[in-house]
Amino acid sequence: MGSLLILIASLLTLFSFSTGDPGGPGCNSCHPDDYNALLRIKKGLNNPYIIISWEENGNCKDWCCIECDDATHRVTSLDVGGDTFKQPTNIPAAIGDLPYLTSLTLRKLPNLTGPIPPSITNLKKLTFLRLDYNSLTGPVPAFLSELRNLNSLRLSNNKLSGNIPESLSTFLSGVVSRPDLYIDMSRNQLSGGIPAGFGELDITSLTLGRNRLTGDASMLFGSKKGAYVIDISRNLLEFDFSKVRISKKLTNLEISHNRIYGSLPKELSQVYWQIFNVSYNRLCGEIPSGGTGRLQDPDRVGASAFVHNKCLCGLPLPNNCTRN
Ligand SMILES: *[C@@H]1O[C@H](CO)[C@@H](O)[C@H](O)[C@H]1NC(C)=O
Numbered sequence: 001m002g003s004l005l006i007l008i009a010s011l012l013t014l015f016s017f018s019t020g021d022p023g024g025p026g027c028n029s030c031h032p033d034d035y036n037a038l039l040r041i042k043k044g045l046n047n048p049y050i051i052i053s054w055e056e057n058g059n060c061k062d063w064c065c066i067e068c069d070d071a072t073h074r075v076t077s078l079d080v081g082g083d084t085f086k087q088p089t090n091i092p093a094a095i096g097d098l099p100y101l102t103s104l105t106l107r108k109l110p111n112l113t114g115p116i117p118p119s120i121t122n123l124k125k126l127t128f129l130r131l132d133y134n135s136l137t138g139p140v141p142a143f144l145s146e147l148r149n150l151n152s153l154r155l156s157n158n159k160l161s162g163n164i165p166e167s168l169s170t171f172l173s174g175v176v177s178r179p180d181l182y183i184d185m186s187r188n189q190l191s192g193g194i195p196a197g198f199g200e201l202d203i204t205s206l207t208l209g210r211n212r213l214t215g216d217a218s219m220l221f222g223s224k225k226g227a228y229v230i231d232i233s234r235n236l237l238e239f240d241f242s243k244v245r246i247s248k249k250l251t252n253l254e255i256s257h258n259r260i261y262g263s264l265p266k267e268l269s270q271v272y273w274q275i276f277n278v279s280y281n282r283l284c285g286e287i288p289s290g291g292t293g294r295l296q297d298p299d300r301v302g303a304s305a306f307v308h309n310k311c312l313c314g315l316p317l318p319n320n321c322t323r324n
């Protein structure tokens, strides 16, 4: 029991260290180059309230929203979020002047607008880039592929438009070992196809829902794929689902509100689903039964996950399959 409490206490400490909240560890001192860069970033963001603690005092002791390496005093993490900037504000180019950043978060800033600046490619050590719940416009820039160490790219809930650049699917090449890869671009205005190269990536979680993506997404699936989340719901995707193979690692599958046709693969009944929804497509044929998927179980999946298709039949839908 005692050791459990210690474990919980140390986990809580870990979490408070990773949120970047004001009152987090901050830095005892930071490298003069980073100190100056942070002041330029503050000015570029029009001096928002949330980073009011970034005062010109010669060091960055007690500054919120940053973490530093104890030995080098370089800023390794910047996490600013949850502020209502008084005026529309762009991501300042000075963001690229913190070359030791491994984690950059600017989120829940409704007046953070404009494009993702090219200077972000100076952040060569970046593994975690989170720019969600802002009002960013312009494209998902092709230059993000220069961030070779990225393993988490979260751009959801913005106003990004245009195609997802094919180059993004090459941003893994050259990386020997990569932990889980997370990509979330949901709730934007992205159009065009999903890059074919995404089929070659070992993506852990891919969320592209609520865009205007068209064409094929079958390359994302396969019996050997490692993804446990695939959400491509609410797009204009159109492909034959019969040919798709489902990996047993997949636990969250959301493809609703597209133009997907064909029948449901048998393996769907073999997965223990956390989230499953294929409604509002053009699917046909019998809903697979049996297995651990329990697609028929109203407490697990239920009819609403299958409704509004062309001719799906069998439980949990009320219409019987008529065989001939
Ligand atoms: C965003 O900026 C506009 C224009 O200055 C302002 O009217 C609005 O209140 C700001 N939004 C927020 C959430 O502060």
Ligand SMILES: *[C@@H]1O[C@H](CO)[C@@H](O)[C@H](O)[C@H]1NC(C)=O
Pocket (backbone or CB within 6 Å): 256, 276, 277, 278, 279, 280, 301, 302, 304, 305
């Ligand atoms: C599936 O999606 C439809 C349409 O968005 C929704 O109405 C339904 O509740 C969802 N069902 C499940 C089980 O998620």
Ligand SMILES: *[C@@H]1O[C@H](CO)[C@@H](O)[C@H](O)[C@H]1NC(C)=O
Pocket (backbone or CB within 6 Å): 318, 319, 320
């Ligand atoms: C479906 O088949 C079952 C068993 O054969 C039958 O009892 C039921 O009335 C049928 N339902 C419909 C909607 O035809």
